[in-house]
Amino acid sequence: MSELKQLPLWGKIIYGSGSGGFSLIDRVLITWLFYYYITSPLEGVDALMPPFAFGIIMFLGRAVDAVADPVIARWSDNHQGKLGRRMPFMLFSGIAYAAVFVLLFYPPVAQTSALNSAYLAVMLGLYFTLFTAYVCPYLALLPELARSNRDRVDLATFRAIFMLLGVGIALIGSGILIGIFSFHGMVWIMAVLGLVLLYLPLFIKERDYAEAKPATLGLMEAIGTTFKNRAFVIYLVGNVTFWLGFNIVTLNLPLYVTVLLKGTEDDTAIYFGLAFVVALLFFPVVNMQSKKVGLKAVMMFALVAFLVLLPFFFFLGQPMLGLTPEIFGYILMGLAGLPLAVIFIVPDAIVAAVSDLEQKLSGQRREAMYFGAQGFILKLAMGLSTLITGALLQLFGSTAAQPLGIQLTGPVSAFFILIGVIVFSRYPEKEVRSYEQ
Numbered sequence: 001m002s003e004l005k006q007l008p009l010w011g012k013i014i015y016g017s018g019s020g021g022f023s024l025i026d027r028v029l030i031t032w033l034f035y036y037y038i039t040s041p042l043e044g045v046d047a048l049m050p051p052f053a054f055g056i057i058m059f060l061g062r063a064v065d066a067v068a069d070p071v072i073a074r075w076s077d078n079h080q081g082k083l084g085r086r087m088p089f090m091l092f093s094g095i096a097y098a099a100v101f102v103l104l105f106y107p108p109v110a111q112t113s114a115l116n117s118a119y120l121a122v123m124l125g126l127y128f129t130l131f132t133a134y135v136c137p138y139l140a141l142l143p144e145l146a147r148s149n150r151d152r153v154d155l156a157t158f159r160a161i162f163m164l165l166g167v168g169i170a171l172i173g174s175g176i177l178i179g180i181f182s183f184h185g186m187v188w189i190m191a192v193l194g195l196v197l198l199y200l201p202l203f204i205k206e207r208d209y210a211e212a213k214p215a216t217l218g219l220m221e222a223i224g225t226t227f228k229n230r231a232f233v234i235y236l237v238g239n240v241t242f243w244l245g246f247n248i249v250t251l252n253l254p255l256y257v258t259v260l261l262k263g264t265e266d267d268t269a270i271y272f273g274l275a276f277v278v279a280l281l282f283f284p285v286v287n288m289q290s291k292k293v294g295l296k297a298v299m300m301f302a303l304v305a306f307l308v309l310l311p312f313f314f315f316l317g318q319p320m321l322g323l324t325p326e327i328f329g330y331i332l333m334g335l336a337g338l339p340l341a342v343i344f345i346v347p348d349a350i351v352a353a354v355s356d357l358e359q360k361l362s363g364q365r366r367e368a369m370y371f372g373a374q375g376f377i378l379k380l381a382m383g384l385s386t387l388i389t390g391a392l393l394q395l396f397g398s399t400a401a402q403p404l405g406i407q408l409t410g411p412v413s414a415f416f417i418l419i420g421v422i423v424f425s426r427y428p429e430k431e432v433r434s435y436e437q
Contacts, residue, residue, distance in 0.1 A: 005208050007145045012155055014200040015145065016162035018090070018138050021197030023166035025101050026131065028174050028190050030247065031268075033104060034058075034386065035254045036183060037120070048107055048116050051398065055390025057121045062383025065128030066376045069136060073372025074222050076137040084206030086137035086144075086368070093133035094198040098191045100127045105187045128379065134198065136375055140368035141201075143352035144210035149433070150291060152352045153345070157287045160344035164280055166197065171253075171272035179266050222366060225358075226373045231432050232354040236374060238303055238424030239347045240381045245310055245413035246343070247385040249336075252409050255393075259400055260317030260407070261329055271333045278337025279344065286341050295350050296429040302342035303424060307417040309336055313410025317403070353432050388412060 007015070037048040049057075072089070079085045104123050107116045146155040170190065177186035227233060257263040257271060290298050312320075312332055320328045355370045389409060396405035 004211060007155075007204070007209050011145070011204050011209070012158045014203055015141065015155070016158040016160075017197045018134075018162075018201040019159045020162035020166035021094075021194045021199075022097070022131065022135055022138075023163045024170045024190060024197065025098060025166075025194040027167045027170035027250070028187070029101060029104065029127070030250055030382075031171060031253065032174060032183070034251055034389075036105060037107070037116070048109075048111070048113075049120070050394065051390040052394040053117060053390075054120070055387040057117060057124060058386035058390075059383035060121060061124030061128050062379040062386075064125040065132055066379045066383075068129045068132045069372040069375035069379065070223050070369065072132050073136050073140075073366075073368040073370075073375075076140060076368040077222070077366045082207075084210065086141050086210075087202060087204075087206045089137040090134050090198075091202055093130050095195065097127070097130035097134055098195040098198070100130060101194075102187055102191045105184060132372075132375060132379075136368055136372045138201065139348070139351075139371040141206070141210060142348055143355055143367045145204075146352070149349070149353060152349045153287060153290050153295075156345050156348040156352075157283060159348060160283060160341075161280070162197070163344050164276055164283075166194070168273070168276040168280075169193070171250075171276070172269040175266045175269040222369050223373065226366070226369050229354055229357055229370075231357060231428050232351070232370060232373075234423060234427045235299075235347075235350050235354060236377055238299060238420040238427070239343075239350075239374070240378050241416045241420030242303060242306060242339075242343055243378060244381045244385045245306060245417050246340075247382050248389055248409050248413045249310070249313065251386060251389045252406055255398060255406050256313070256316050256329070259398065259403055261325055262317070262400070271329060274330055274334040275337040275340060278334050279341040282338055282341035283345065286345050290346060290349065294429050294433075295346050295353070296424075296427050298342055299346050299350065299424060299427075300421070302339035302346070303417060303421045305339040306336070307414055307421055309339075310410045310414035310417060313413075314407045316407070350432075357432065 034051075034054060037054050038051045039047060076085055076089055079088065081088055083091070100123060104120070104127060108119050109115050142155055142159065143152060146152040174186055174190065177189055181189065253271060254265060254268050257268045258265060261267070286298060309332065316329055316332070317325050318328075319325060323331070351370050351374060352367070355367050358366055358370070392408050392412065393405040396408060397403060398405050
Protein backbone atom coordinates (compact mmCIF):
# COMPACT_ATOMS: atom_id res chain seq x y z
CA MET A 1 0.00 0.00 0.00
CA SER A 2 2.87 2.41 0.84
CA GLU A 3 4.26 2.06 -2.67
CA LEU A 4 1.11 3.41 -4.25
CA LYS A 5 1.02 7.03 -5.41
CA GLN A 6 -1.45 9.49 -3.95
CA LEU A 7 -4.01 10.63 -6.49
CA PRO A 8 -3.26 14.28 -7.40
CA LEU A 9 -5.86 17.01 -7.84
CA TRP A 10 -6.04 16.58 -11.60
CA GLY A 11 -6.73 12.88 -11.08
CA LYS A 12 -9.59 13.62 -8.70
CA ILE A 13 -11.07 16.05 -11.19
CA ILE A 14 -11.03 13.73 -14.20
CA TYR A 15 -12.20 10.80 -12.08
CA GLY A 16 -15.25 12.87 -11.23
CA SER A 17 -15.89 13.64 -14.90
CA GLY A 18 -16.90 10.05 -15.55
CA SER A 19 -19.78 10.50 -13.15
CA GLY A 20 -20.83 13.56 -15.11
CA GLY A 21 -20.93 11.51 -18.32
CA PHE A 22 -23.16 8.66 -17.23
CA SER A 23 -25.30 10.90 -15.00
CA LEU A 24 -26.01 13.18 -17.94
CA ILE A 25 -26.99 10.37 -20.29
CA ASP A 26 -28.97 8.39 -17.74
CA ARG A 27 -30.91 11.38 -16.43
CA VAL A 28 -31.92 12.41 -19.95
CA LEU A 29 -33.22 8.89 -20.47
CA ILE A 30 -35.02 8.70 -17.10
CA THR A 31 -36.59 12.13 -17.56
CA TRP A 32 -37.63 12.05 -21.21
CA LEU A 33 -37.93 8.47 -22.47
CA PHE A 34 -41.16 7.84 -20.53
CA TYR A 35 -42.57 11.16 -21.73
CA TYR A 36 -41.40 10.46 -25.29
CA TYR A 37 -43.17 7.10 -25.54
CA ILE A 38 -46.46 7.88 -23.78
CA THR A 39 -47.08 11.44 -25.10
CA SER A 40 -45.11 11.17 -28.33
CA PRO A 41 -43.82 14.58 -29.51
CA LEU A 42 -43.62 13.16 -33.05
CA GLU A 43 -45.91 15.09 -35.36
CA GLY A 44 -49.27 13.37 -35.88
CA VAL A 45 -48.55 10.62 -33.30
CA ASP A 46 -50.61 10.46 -30.10
CA ALA A 47 -48.55 7.86 -28.22
CA LEU A 48 -46.11 5.04 -28.92
CA MET A 49 -47.47 2.86 -26.06
CA PRO A 50 -49.70 3.02 -22.96
CA PRO A 51 -48.07 4.24 -19.69
CA PHE A 52 -48.46 0.96 -17.82
CA ALA A 53 -46.95 -1.02 -20.71
CA PHE A 54 -43.92 1.27 -20.60
CA GLY A 55 -43.71 0.76 -16.84
CA ILE A 56 -43.68 -3.03 -17.20
CA ILE A 57 -40.97 -2.91 -19.88
CA MET A 58 -38.83 -0.53 -17.83
CA PHE A 59 -39.18 -2.81 -14.80
CA LEU A 60 -38.14 -5.84 -16.87
CA GLY A 61 -35.18 -3.91 -18.28
CA ARG A 62 -34.09 -3.01 -14.77
CA ALA A 63 -34.48 -6.65 -13.72
CA VAL A 64 -32.14 -7.78 -16.52
CA ASP A 65 -29.68 -5.11 -15.51
CA ALA A 66 -29.96 -6.08 -11.85
CA VAL A 67 -28.81 -9.58 -12.72
CA ALA A 68 -25.87 -8.12 -14.64
CA ASP A 69 -24.69 -6.08 -11.65
CA PRO A 70 -23.21 -8.85 -9.46
CA VAL A 71 -21.91 -10.70 -12.54
CA ILE A 72 -19.96 -7.67 -13.78
CA ALA A 73 -18.90 -6.77 -10.22
CA ARG A 74 -17.43 -10.22 -9.62
CA TRP A 75 -15.78 -10.17 -13.07
CA SER A 76 -14.16 -6.81 -12.31
CA ASP A 77 -13.07 -7.80 -8.77
CA ASN A 78 -11.41 -10.95 -10.09
CA HIS A 79 -9.98 -9.46 -13.29
CA GLN A 80 -6.23 -9.33 -13.78
CA GLY A 81 -4.69 -7.29 -16.59
CA LYS A 82 -2.18 -4.59 -17.52
CA LEU A 83 -4.76 -1.81 -17.18
CA GLY A 84 -5.94 -2.95 -13.76
CA ARG A 85 -9.26 -4.36 -12.54
CA ARG A 86 -11.55 -1.45 -13.49
CA MET A 87 -10.29 0.50 -16.52
CA PRO A 88 -10.76 -2.24 -19.15
CA PHE A 89 -14.50 -2.37 -18.46
CA MET A 90 -14.84 1.40 -18.67
CA LEU A 91 -12.81 1.50 -21.88
CA PHE A 92 -14.91 -0.98 -23.84
CA SER A 93 -18.41 -0.17 -22.57
CA GLY A 94 -18.52 3.63 -22.89
CA ILE A 95 -19.08 4.09 -26.61
CA ALA A 96 -21.60 1.23 -26.86
CA TYR A 97 -23.52 2.69 -23.94
CA ALA A 98 -23.84 6.10 -25.62
CA ALA A 99 -24.86 4.51 -28.94
CA VAL A 100 -27.68 2.47 -27.41
CA PHE A 101 -28.92 5.57 -25.59
CA VAL A 102 -29.38 7.33 -28.95
CA LEU A 103 -31.07 4.32 -30.55
CA LEU A 104 -33.70 4.19 -27.80
CA PHE A 105 -35.17 7.42 -29.19
CA TYR A 106 -35.60 5.87 -32.65
CA PRO A 107 -38.47 3.37 -32.28
CA PRO A 108 -39.19 1.32 -35.41
CA VAL A 109 -42.84 2.39 -35.82
CA ALA A 110 -44.29 5.91 -35.39
CA GLN A 111 -47.51 4.69 -33.75
CA THR A 112 -48.73 2.49 -30.93
CA SER A 113 -47.37 -0.93 -31.83
CA ALA A 114 -46.23 -4.21 -30.28
CA LEU A 115 -43.05 -3.82 -32.35
CA ASN A 116 -42.19 -0.70 -30.35
CA SER A 117 -42.71 -2.64 -27.13
CA ALA A 118 -40.39 -5.43 -28.24
CA TYR A 119 -37.77 -2.95 -29.44
CA LEU A 120 -37.91 -0.99 -26.19
CA ALA A 121 -37.60 -4.16 -24.10
CA VAL A 122 -34.47 -5.37 -25.93
CA MET A 123 -32.76 -1.98 -26.10
CA LEU A 124 -33.44 -1.11 -22.46
CA GLY A 125 -31.98 -4.43 -21.33
CA LEU A 126 -28.86 -3.70 -23.39
CA TYR A 127 -28.69 -0.08 -22.23
CA PHE A 128 -28.80 -0.94 -18.54
CA THR A 129 -26.28 -3.76 -18.92
CA LEU A 130 -23.79 -1.42 -20.61
CA PHE A 131 -24.49 1.20 -17.94
CA THR A 132 -23.46 -1.33 -15.30
CA ALA A 133 -20.38 -2.41 -17.25
CA TYR A 134 -19.07 1.15 -16.95
CA VAL A 135 -20.49 2.37 -13.64
CA CYS A 136 -19.81 -0.60 -11.34
CA PRO A 137 -16.02 -0.72 -12.01
CA TYR A 138 -15.93 3.10 -11.99
CA LEU A 139 -17.47 3.29 -8.52
CA ALA A 140 -15.20 0.52 -7.23
CA LEU A 141 -12.23 2.79 -7.97
CA LEU A 142 -13.33 5.32 -5.34
CA PRO A 143 -12.38 3.35 -2.20
CA GLU A 144 -9.24 2.13 -3.98
CA LEU A 145 -8.03 5.59 -5.00
CA ALA A 146 -8.98 7.19 -1.65
CA ARG A 147 -8.04 5.02 1.31
CA SER A 148 -9.14 7.08 4.36
CA ASN A 149 -12.61 8.25 5.32
CA ARG A 150 -11.63 11.92 4.96
CA ASP A 151 -10.14 11.36 1.50
CA ARG A 152 -13.16 9.33 0.46
CA VAL A 153 -15.53 12.13 1.44
CA ASP A 154 -13.39 14.54 -0.58
CA LEU A 155 -13.29 12.29 -3.65
CA ALA A 156 -17.03 11.61 -3.31
CA THR A 157 -17.54 15.38 -3.29
CA PHE A 158 -15.60 15.77 -6.55
CA ARG A 159 -17.68 12.98 -8.05
CA ALA A 160 -20.85 14.64 -6.77
CA ILE A 161 -19.92 17.96 -8.36
CA PHE A 162 -19.63 16.30 -11.76
CA MET A 163 -22.73 14.23 -11.15
CA LEU A 164 -24.64 17.41 -10.41
CA LEU A 165 -23.13 19.04 -13.47
CA GLY A 166 -24.21 16.10 -15.63
CA VAL A 167 -27.67 15.88 -14.12
CA GLY A 168 -28.05 19.65 -14.28
CA ILE A 169 -27.10 19.75 -17.96
CA ALA A 170 -29.54 16.92 -18.60
CA LEU A 171 -32.47 18.34 -16.71
CA ILE A 172 -31.97 22.02 -17.42
CA GLY A 173 -30.38 21.85 -20.84
CA SER A 174 -32.54 19.11 -22.33
CA GLY A 175 -35.72 21.18 -22.30
CA ILE A 176 -33.90 24.12 -23.87
CA LEU A 177 -32.26 21.92 -26.53
CA ILE A 178 -35.59 20.30 -27.40
CA GLY A 179 -37.01 23.75 -28.07
CA ILE A 180 -34.09 24.58 -30.38
CA PHE A 181 -33.10 21.28 -32.04
CA SER A 182 -36.11 18.95 -31.42
CA PHE A 183 -35.98 15.75 -29.37
CA HIS A 184 -33.55 13.93 -31.65
CA GLY A 185 -31.18 16.89 -31.82
CA MET A 186 -31.13 17.06 -28.04
CA VAL A 187 -30.41 13.34 -27.75
CA TRP A 188 -27.43 13.48 -30.11
CA ILE A 189 -25.88 16.51 -28.41
CA MET A 190 -26.24 14.92 -24.98
CA ALA A 191 -24.76 11.62 -26.21
CA VAL A 192 -21.62 13.28 -27.60
CA LEU A 193 -21.06 15.41 -24.51
CA GLY A 194 -21.63 12.43 -22.23
CA LEU A 195 -19.19 10.31 -24.23
CA VAL A 196 -16.38 12.85 -23.81
CA LEU A 197 -16.89 12.93 -20.04
CA LEU A 198 -17.00 9.13 -19.84
CA TYR A 199 -13.54 8.73 -21.33
CA LEU A 200 -11.61 11.39 -19.38
CA PRO A 201 -11.04 9.10 -16.33
CA LEU A 202 -9.11 6.67 -18.51
CA PHE A 203 -6.14 9.06 -18.34
CA ILE A 204 -5.62 7.82 -14.76
CA LYS A 205 -3.20 4.90 -14.63
CA GLU A 206 -5.09 2.64 -12.25
CA ARG A 207 -2.16 0.48 -11.21
CA ASP A 208 -0.17 3.55 -10.06
CA TYR A 209 -2.78 4.55 -7.49
CA ALA A 210 -4.84 1.46 -6.60
CA GLU A 211 -3.91 -1.98 -5.35
CA ALA A 212 -5.19 -4.15 -8.19
CA LYS A 213 -4.91 -7.56 -6.51
CA PRO A 214 -7.67 -9.79 -7.94
CA ALA A 215 -10.19 -11.41 -5.61
CA THR A 216 -10.84 -15.15 -5.86
CA LEU A 217 -14.38 -15.76 -4.56
CA GLY A 218 -16.94 -17.35 -6.87
CA LEU A 219 -20.07 -15.44 -7.87
CA MET A 220 -22.57 -16.90 -5.40
CA GLU A 221 -20.06 -16.90 -2.54
CA ALA A 222 -19.18 -13.28 -3.24
CA ILE A 223 -22.85 -12.22 -3.30
CA GLY A 224 -23.67 -14.15 -0.14
CA THR A 225 -20.73 -12.73 1.79
CA THR A 226 -21.63 -9.19 0.75
CA PHE A 227 -25.17 -9.45 2.08
CA LYS A 228 -23.87 -10.86 5.38
CA ASN A 229 -22.45 -7.39 6.01
CA ARG A 230 -25.18 -6.02 8.32
CA ALA A 231 -24.03 -2.40 8.06
CA PHE A 232 -24.21 -2.57 4.26
CA VAL A 233 -27.75 -3.98 4.25
CA ILE A 234 -29.04 -1.31 6.65
CA TYR A 235 -27.45 1.46 4.58
CA LEU A 236 -28.83 -0.05 1.40
CA VAL A 237 -32.45 0.18 2.54
CA GLY A 238 -32.08 3.88 3.30
CA ASN A 239 -30.38 4.72 0.02
CA VAL A 240 -32.71 2.64 -2.15
CA THR A 241 -35.87 4.16 -0.68
CA PHE A 242 -34.51 7.66 -1.27
CA TRP A 243 -33.78 7.00 -4.94
CA LEU A 244 -37.10 5.22 -5.41
CA GLY A 245 -38.89 8.36 -4.26
CA PHE A 246 -36.65 10.76 -6.17
CA ASN A 247 -36.99 8.76 -9.38
CA ILE A 248 -40.78 8.91 -9.16
CA VAL A 249 -40.54 12.70 -8.79
CA THR A 250 -38.08 12.96 -11.70
CA LEU A 251 -40.28 10.83 -13.96
CA ASN A 252 -43.23 13.06 -13.25
CA LEU A 253 -41.57 16.48 -13.29
CA PRO A 254 -42.50 17.17 -16.94
CA LEU A 255 -46.09 16.30 -16.00
CA TYR A 256 -45.95 18.40 -12.80
CA VAL A 257 -44.92 21.36 -14.95
CA THR A 258 -47.06 20.86 -18.06
CA VAL A 259 -50.23 19.46 -16.43
CA LEU A 260 -50.42 20.65 -12.81
CA LEU A 261 -48.62 23.99 -13.23
CA LYS A 262 -49.79 24.50 -16.83
CA GLY A 263 -46.31 25.40 -18.03
CA THR A 264 -44.31 24.28 -21.07
CA GLU A 265 -41.67 21.61 -21.56
CA ASP A 266 -39.02 24.34 -21.49
CA ASP A 267 -40.18 25.39 -18.00
CA THR A 268 -38.92 22.10 -16.53
CA ALA A 269 -35.43 23.63 -16.72
CA ILE A 270 -36.35 26.29 -14.16
CA TYR A 271 -37.68 23.83 -11.59
CA PHE A 272 -34.81 21.39 -11.97
CA GLY A 273 -32.38 24.30 -11.95
CA LEU A 274 -33.56 25.53 -8.58
CA ALA A 275 -33.08 22.12 -6.95
CA PHE A 276 -29.62 21.60 -8.37
CA VAL A 277 -28.29 25.10 -7.73
CA VAL A 278 -29.32 24.73 -4.07
CA ALA A 279 -27.66 21.29 -3.97
CA LEU A 280 -24.43 22.66 -5.42
CA LEU A 281 -24.33 25.49 -2.90
CA PHE A 282 -24.93 22.99 -0.09
CA PHE A 283 -22.06 20.66 -1.12
CA PRO A 284 -19.41 22.34 1.10
CA VAL A 285 -21.73 22.07 4.11
CA VAL A 286 -22.31 18.36 3.45
CA ASN A 287 -18.55 17.79 3.08
CA MET A 288 -17.74 19.51 6.36
CA GLN A 289 -20.62 18.07 8.36
CA SER A 290 -19.92 14.53 7.13
CA LYS A 291 -16.42 14.80 8.61
CA LYS A 292 -17.61 16.58 11.76
CA VAL A 293 -20.79 14.74 12.86
CA GLY A 294 -20.45 11.56 10.79
CA LEU A 295 -22.07 10.08 7.71
CA LYS A 296 -25.06 8.62 9.54
CA ALA A 297 -26.37 11.92 10.90
CA VAL A 298 -26.09 13.64 7.53
CA MET A 299 -27.81 10.75 5.72
CA MET A 300 -30.63 10.76 8.28
CA PHE A 301 -31.14 14.48 7.64
CA ALA A 302 -31.57 13.81 3.91
CA LEU A 303 -34.07 11.01 4.42
CA VAL A 304 -36.19 12.94 6.92
CA ALA A 305 -36.12 16.13 4.81
CA PHE A 306 -37.32 14.25 1.73
CA LEU A 307 -39.98 12.49 3.80
CA VAL A 308 -41.35 15.87 4.89
CA LEU A 309 -41.23 17.44 1.41
CA LEU A 310 -42.73 14.66 -0.73
CA PRO A 311 -46.37 14.87 0.44
CA PHE A 312 -46.48 18.54 -0.60
CA PHE A 313 -46.09 17.53 -4.26
CA PHE A 314 -49.77 16.55 -4.06
CA PHE A 315 -50.63 20.26 -3.90
CA LEU A 316 -48.62 21.42 -6.92
CA GLY A 317 -50.74 23.66 -9.13
CA GLN A 318 -52.77 24.94 -6.19
CA PRO A 319 -52.26 28.20 -4.24
CA MET A 320 -50.65 27.34 -0.89
CA LEU A 321 -49.97 29.49 2.18
CA GLY A 322 -50.93 32.61 0.23
CA LEU A 323 -48.43 31.78 -2.52
CA THR A 324 -49.15 31.42 -6.23
CA PRO A 325 -48.82 27.87 -7.63
CA GLU A 326 -45.62 28.86 -9.44
CA ILE A 327 -43.93 30.34 -6.35
CA PHE A 328 -44.98 27.35 -4.25
CA GLY A 329 -43.49 25.02 -6.89
CA TYR A 330 -40.23 26.99 -6.95
CA ILE A 331 -39.91 26.86 -3.15
CA LEU A 332 -40.67 23.13 -3.03
CA MET A 333 -38.06 22.28 -5.67
CA GLY A 334 -35.50 24.59 -4.06
CA LEU A 335 -35.92 22.89 -0.68
CA ALA A 336 -35.53 19.49 -2.37
CA GLY A 337 -31.99 20.57 -3.25
CA LEU A 338 -30.91 20.22 0.41
CA PRO A 339 -31.37 16.43 0.70
CA LEU A 340 -30.18 16.02 -2.89
CA ALA A 341 -26.80 17.50 -1.93
CA VAL A 342 -26.44 14.79 0.70
CA ILE A 343 -27.48 11.90 -1.53
CA PHE A 344 -24.94 12.93 -4.18
CA ILE A 345 -22.03 12.69 -1.70
CA VAL A 346 -22.66 10.55 1.37
CA PRO A 347 -23.74 7.16 -0.08
CA ASP A 348 -20.44 6.66 -1.94
CA ALA A 349 -18.48 7.34 1.24
CA ILE A 350 -20.68 4.93 3.21
CA VAL A 351 -20.25 2.09 0.70
CA ALA A 352 -16.50 2.68 0.68
CA ALA A 353 -16.52 2.51 4.49
CA VAL A 354 -18.64 -0.64 4.82
CA SER A 355 -16.55 -2.39 2.17
CA ASP A 356 -13.62 -2.17 4.62
CA LEU A 357 -15.47 -4.71 6.78
CA GLU A 358 -14.93 -7.21 3.95
CA GLN A 359 -11.44 -7.87 5.30
CA LYS A 360 -13.10 -9.42 8.36
CA LEU A 361 -15.70 -11.39 6.37
CA SER A 362 -13.60 -12.89 3.56
CA GLY A 363 -10.07 -11.50 3.89
CA GLN A 364 -10.32 -9.94 0.39
CA ARG A 365 -10.93 -6.51 -1.11
CA ARG A 366 -14.08 -6.69 -3.23
CA GLU A 367 -15.20 -3.09 -3.69
CA ALA A 368 -16.97 -3.72 -7.00
CA MET A 369 -19.25 -6.36 -5.52
CA TYR A 370 -20.51 -3.89 -2.94
CA PHE A 371 -21.38 -1.37 -5.61
CA GLY A 372 -22.70 -4.20 -7.78
CA ALA A 373 -24.93 -5.52 -5.00
CA GLN A 374 -26.17 -1.99 -4.42
CA GLY A 375 -26.84 -1.64 -8.13
CA PHE A 376 -28.74 -4.94 -8.15
CA ILE A 377 -31.21 -3.70 -5.55
CA LEU A 378 -31.22 -0.07 -6.64
CA LYS A 379 -32.11 -0.85 -10.24
CA LEU A 380 -34.96 -3.12 -9.22
CA ALA A 381 -36.23 -0.24 -7.11
CA MET A 382 -35.82 2.21 -10.00
CA GLY A 383 -37.77 -0.15 -12.23
CA LEU A 384 -40.41 -0.43 -9.52
CA SER A 385 -40.65 3.38 -9.41
CA THR A 386 -41.51 3.42 -13.11
CA LEU A 387 -44.03 0.63 -12.64
CA ILE A 388 -45.66 2.51 -9.75
CA THR A 389 -45.74 5.72 -11.78
CA GLY A 390 -47.31 4.02 -14.79
CA ALA A 391 -49.94 2.34 -12.61
CA LEU A 392 -50.84 5.57 -10.79
CA LEU A 393 -51.19 7.53 -14.03
CA GLN A 394 -53.23 4.85 -15.77
CA LEU A 395 -55.53 4.13 -12.81
CA PHE A 396 -56.07 7.66 -11.50
CA GLY A 397 -55.35 9.90 -14.50
CA SER A 398 -52.54 11.99 -15.97
CA THR A 399 -54.39 14.87 -17.62
CA ALA A 400 -55.54 18.33 -16.55
CA ALA A 401 -59.07 16.96 -16.32
CA GLN A 402 -57.98 13.94 -14.25
CA PRO A 403 -54.68 14.78 -12.47
CA LEU A 404 -55.03 12.55 -9.39
CA GLY A 405 -52.48 10.00 -10.63
CA ILE A 406 -49.82 12.71 -10.90
CA GLN A 407 -50.77 14.21 -7.51
CA LEU A 408 -50.52 10.87 -5.70
CA THR A 409 -46.88 10.29 -6.73
CA GLY A 410 -45.54 12.46 -3.88
CA PRO A 411 -47.44 10.84 -0.98
CA VAL A 412 -46.78 7.34 -2.34
CA SER A 413 -43.06 8.11 -2.53
CA ALA A 414 -43.13 9.38 1.07
CA PHE A 415 -44.38 6.00 2.27
CA PHE A 416 -41.25 4.29 0.93
CA ILE A 417 -38.98 6.98 2.41
CA LEU A 418 -40.56 6.36 5.82
CA ILE A 419 -39.40 2.74 5.66
CA GLY A 420 -35.88 3.96 4.86
CA VAL A 421 -35.85 6.34 7.83
CA ILE A 422 -36.88 3.58 10.24
CA VAL A 423 -34.32 1.06 8.98
CA PHE A 424 -31.34 3.40 8.47
CA SER A 425 -31.70 4.73 12.03
CA ARG A 426 -30.07 1.42 13.07
CA TYR A 427 -26.92 1.94 10.97
CA PRO A 428 -23.89 0.95 13.19
CA GLU A 429 -21.56 3.82 12.37
CA LYS A 430 -19.19 3.27 15.33
CA GLU A 431 -18.57 -0.32 14.27
CA VAL A 432 -17.91 0.71 10.68
CA ARG A 433 -15.50 3.50 11.66
CA SER A 434 -13.48 1.07 13.75
CA TYR A 435 -12.32 -0.59 10.50
CA GLU A 436 -11.26 2.64 8.84
CA GLN A 437 -7.80 2.41 7.31
